[in-house]
Structures are given as structure tokens and as C-alpha cells.
Amino acid sequence: MNVPRVVLVDDHGLFRSGVRAELGRQVDVVGEAEDVQPAIDLIGSLLPDVVLLDVHLPGGGGQAVIQAVKADHPQVRFLALSASDSPEDVIAVIRAGARGYVTKTISTAELADAIHRVAAGDAVFSHRLAGFVLDAFAAAPTADDPKPTFDPELDQLTSREREVLRLIAQGYTYKEIARELYISVKTVESHVSSVLRKLQLSTRHQLTRWAAERRLT
């Protein structure tokens, strides 16, 4: 397996060195940045496979980095990291284009696994993010949702996708989900990628409203 080249963007030096030490040889950490503009320049010159990006950066947040890099280098993939778990921030960074989101309390093995997954083009949902997404897409539009949805394909999750998300929220790994639902890991991955696409492209206005309402959870 070829080792993904990774750039760390986080304003805490202690955290960066900790992650670098822990990840060891499982990934190739080629650079570090601690601020939005230096990060954009560094990523542009190094063109890593994966950027491990803190959601909360001084001077614009992780979102700003993704938006600036995406335009010129769409092949660079982002995995968002945060200590906050604030759904608003998480949804915002995913919608900006991150391929996944994990919390900073994640174990090293899981983090390395997540980086490999993102490098391979898959999506990574932490159990918390899966919960957020289920919540945001919850239930079919009802009477309290007067606006008709414009694209039913994008604005709703299939029941299979919902099932997969539920299992992720319950802490299942992709492999366990595949066994539980009698499908292949590839299929699980494609469901998750499809959810990610909907999350990024949906115009469903509940997404924003939901995130705003959940500001203080």
C-alpha cells in the first residue's frame, strides 16, 4: 500500500507534533501549517494527497482553506478534525468540500485508517457526524416544512443510506456494517459517499436551519 502524503493544518503546535509522532510511518507527513494563508500556500506547493484540517483556524477557519485550494487543486482531499463537535462548524466544513470529519479524540489507528480512506477517495463519517446528518435529513418534509424540495434525489436519504448512517452512529466499522446488512464493504463505502454528496450539494434549507438551531448542543 502506498503511503499517503499528508499536510497537517492546526493552530496548536502541540497537537501537530502529537499527531505526527503518533501516525509515524502509517502516513507521510510532508508539511505543517498553523494558519489559513500559509496553509493555502503550502498545500499549493506540496500538493499532498490528504490535508488534515482543523475546523477552527484563526483567520477564516478550515472552510477558508478548503475553498481557496479547491479552485486550483481539486484533487487535494480534506479530512476535517475538530475538538468542538459543534454541528454548525462540522456541516459548514463538509459543505465546503471536506471528505470527512473526525473528532480529535479519535484513536491513532482509526485516524490513520480514516486518512487512508480519504486518500482513496472515500468519505469518512465519525459516529457524531452520522448522527448530525441523520438529524439534519430527518424524516420526510412535513407540514412544518412549507417549502417544497427542489431535488428529491438530493434532498432525501434512501432508507439504505439511513440504515448505514445509523450503524455508523452506533459505532460500527464499515466492515461490521457490511456484515450486519449482508452487503460488501464497497457498497457501504458507496452509500457513505452518496450521503456525502447529498450533504454537500443539497439545497435543502433544513440543513442550514437545523445547524443554526443546534448551535448550542
Next chain:
Amino acid sequence: MQHWHRGPFWMRRRGGTGGPLRRNPDDRLLGGVASGVAAWRGFNPTAVRIVFVLIALATTGFGVAGYTAAWLLIPAAGADRSIASKARTDARGIALAFGLGTLLTLFLLVGGVFNDSWFASWAWPQVGTVAGLVLIWRNGSADERSAIRHYAEPLGAAVGETSRNRRSAIRLAIATVLILSGAVSLAKTHASLALLAPLGGVAAVVAGLVLFLGPWWLRIARDLGIERQARVRAEERADIAARIHDSVLQTLALIQRRADDPQKVVWLARMQERELRSWLFEGRGPNEADEDTTVAAGVRRIQQDVEARYGVPVEAVTVGDCALDENLSALLAAAREATVNAAKWSGASVISLFAEVEPEEVSVVVRDRGKGFDPESVPEDRKGLAESVHGRMTRRGGAATVTSAPGEGTKVSLRMPRAAGQPAGRT
């Protein structure tokens, strides 16, 4: 502490403390002198207070100064030194007391020229009172300070308002004009112009004293303001320090002691993180329980309690939310039992707790990757799962499914239908 006899309020209490005279800060209006005397001799404090007021009236104000002196000289109950003995080393406080005393003396001198009736005789002892209060303010306990502040604040507010006002210069000018014109008219209407002679003399003395001492008074006033700000800052810092000490430092100390037990360390760090987070971002103290009125709050409570009691991290995810009713409380009770079971028996390093509120039903899944067990071979005496989980759910129309196998972990799925007529409330 003391036994009350029922009866008229001037009745004696049963005996006194018998010990030395001490002020009683627990039962006080000002300094606790009256209640101290009452406790010492075994009188009713209200009666002593009335006597004190009568004495103050009879001595035309000297009683008030005397009270202040007693406040200074009699140690509070439980303290070994009086405020006066502390104040002896407080050079700045003595300077301040002396400064205020001279200022007041000056006013009284001026006032005495116009009017030497009962007001002056009342006011003179208060020079001592003010000086004494300054010393108490600077050297007394925080408690005593707040007592003085309580009575002095309205006064201070009135003075502060005028001094802050931008037009205070205009007001001062008008006041001066009024006073001068008043003095002139007084001088005119007074039959004897001889009054002007001492008035002029007093004015000269006052002007001289103000020139001499004015800057000093100003500096004292400024120092007082600075000192008060510093005290507020120090109190704030002490508050935060106490909080950090009670939580973060204690946890760090525990972590150092448990450095050889990574699981414990992780758990301690998580606990602390959660607590600090809820204090910083949600303004909740560690011991302030949030009301368990919704499913999400109930799930959060289960998570916190199990993590605290069994030291196993619980990854909780709640989708949607709704208010709790009896059925849903039973669901949460069953979920708590299942989570506790997983924490106690599974040996898993993390438990996941997932709750989803749907329009028709609420479901909870408790899952671990621990030892697991054979559901067929659960001994009779381990009724926990069967009774508190299964029984609880079925009695209220819900359902519980337990899936487990040795080495495969355990999954407890609980479903409870929602009562009809409730809107699918989401928060």
C-alpha cells in the same frame, strides 16, 4: 446555637456564652457588636440594639462613634485578633482615615460658622466614626466589608453620579454661585456685620488647607479607586483559580498518579474535558444538573453518569429530540440499565449509545464490542437484563432485543412507541 425561650422578646435567653466578649458576625445588622454583647451576657439581641440606639440618641451621636470603636476593638467570634490590631500596621489606611477625618473636620468648621445648633454636636463624633469605618473597611474581613458596602453604596452612587457627569463643572459653578450669594445675603440680612470677620477667617483657613491637603486627598481618592479595581480583579482571579483548581488541577494530579493506567488516564481526561466544556461554553457548573425533560438530555445524563461511575467512555449520539413522558422515561431507564450492564460486564473500552426520535417511535441502541455472552445461559440470579430491561419495556408497550454471543460483543435494541397526538417535535 442558642436556645430560645418563647415569651416577650426582652426576656433573657438561657445564660450567656460565659467566654470573653466577642462580636457575633452570624447575627448582625452592622458589626455584630450588639448581638455579641447579647450573647456574652445572655440578653436578647433586639433589646440590646434598642438600648444602643437610645444611648446614641442620649449622647448626641457619641454612641455611634463608640459603636465603631467597639467594632474595631472587639474581635469577631472565631477570630483571634481585633480589626484595630490589624489596622495598626496599615499605614495607608491610617493615612486615609486621617485624611477623611480632616476633610470632615473642615466641613464641620465651615458649617459651625453658620450654625452651631444640635447638628454640629451630632456631627462632631462622626469624624471618629468615619475614620473608624475606613479602618474597618480596609482591615475587616470580606464579610464586614460587604456590610459597610451595603450601607454606603447608596451614598457612593449619589456622589459618583455627580462626579462622573460631564457637566459637573457647570453644576459646581452654579453651586458656588448659590453658596456665595447665600452667604452674601446672610451677611446682608444679619444685623451685625461682625459675622463677616470670622467667616473671612474661616474661608482663608479652608482655602489654605485645601491648597495644602487637596492634592493629598485627591491621591487618596484615586488610590482608593485603583485599589477597589484591583480587589475586584483579584476576586475574579481567585474565583477562576478556585474553579480550575477544583477541576483541572485535581484531574491533572490524578492523571500523574495514574500514569501507569492508560485507560484511567483517558477516562479522567474525557471527564475533565466534558466538564470544562460545559462550564466554558454552556455556562453550566459541574454540579448543576440539567433538567432531564427531553430524550437528548436524558441520554446525556446516562452518558455522564456511566462514565463517572464506571470509568468507561460512552459515545452518545442522539438524533432528533422530544419531551419525555412516562413511557419514554421507562425507555431511558432501560437504556441506562443496559449501558451500566455493558460498562460493568463487557470489558469493552467504549460503549456506544444511540438514540433516535422518529415520528412514531423512539429507539435506543446500546452496543459494545466486549466479551459478549450466550443469552441462553444467563444464570437466574442475574436478572438485571431480563427484568429491568425487558420487563420495563414490554409493560409499556415497547420491545427489547438483546443480541450477543461470546466474543462478539452485545447489542441491546429498545423501541418504544410514542404516545399518539404528540407532534414530532424537534429541537
